[in-house]
Amino acid sequence: MCRKSNGFSLIELLMVVTIILVIAALAIPGFMRSRMTANESSAVASLRAIFTGNTTYDTSYGNGFSPDLLSLAGSPPATCQGAALIDGQLATGQKSGYSFTYVAGAVVPVGAAGCTPGTVAFTVQATPMVAGSSGQRSFCIDETGVVRFDQSGAIISAPCSASGAAALP
Numbered sequence: 001m002c003r004k005s006n007g008f009s010l011i012e013l014l015m016v017v018t019i020i021l022v023i024a025a026l027a028i029p030g031f032m033r034s035r036m037t038a039n040e041s042s043a044v045a046s047l048r049a050i051f052t053g054n055t056t057y058d059t060s061y062g063n064g065f066s067p068d069l070l071s072l073a074g075s076p077p078a079t080c081q082g083a084a085l086i087d088g089q090l091a092t093g094q095k096s097g098y099s100f101t102y103v104a105g106a107v108v109p110v111g112a113a114g115c116t117p118g119t120v121a122f123t124v125q126a127t128p129m130v131a132g133s134s135g136q137r138s139f140c141i142d143e144t145g146v147v148r149f150d151q152s153g154a155i156i157s158a159p160c161s162a163s164g165a166a167a168l169p
Contacts (some may be wrong), residue, residue: 039135042096043126044168047141050124053085064108064118065143069093069100071116080115097134098126123160128153
């Protein structure tokens with residue numbers, strides 16, 4: 001007697017699952033690299049936004065550069081305490097897998113009335129929250145506007161312009 005079977009055998013199903021797992025194993029590292037590259041691009045764009053915001057802050061309020069990231073954020077109407085020049089998420093110091101550290105320089109001798117005194121210089125450092133996963137390189141920018149990076153993802157210990165970090169092209 002001959003029985004006609006409908007459907008797939010267990011071996012056939014296991015072969016299909018194995019093929020899918022192999023394809024996934026080949027694709028996932030590429031997705032991770034793409035995500036790290038996107039996070040690094042976002043970090044550089046955020047540093048440039050902070051630089052532009054700081055330049056605008058200095059021009060608008062005559063108070064030097066911002067004393068901190070929170071002074072660059074805020075919502076309209078803009079004031080020197082909340083200039084609404086960068087987004088609120090960036091002002092928290094974390095965005096797209098990177099942690100941002102704002103270091104204010106020396107205080108301006110004469111600040112604008114009603115404002116927290118600004119600074120004559122600043123440095124912002126972006127480091128990956130998990131090096132090798134959320135990003136590979138660390139970045140920094142200062143009042144010169146040059147974005148520099150360190151390939152290891154380590155914190156750039158020297159001031160940004162004097163560090164051994166290379167400038168982005």
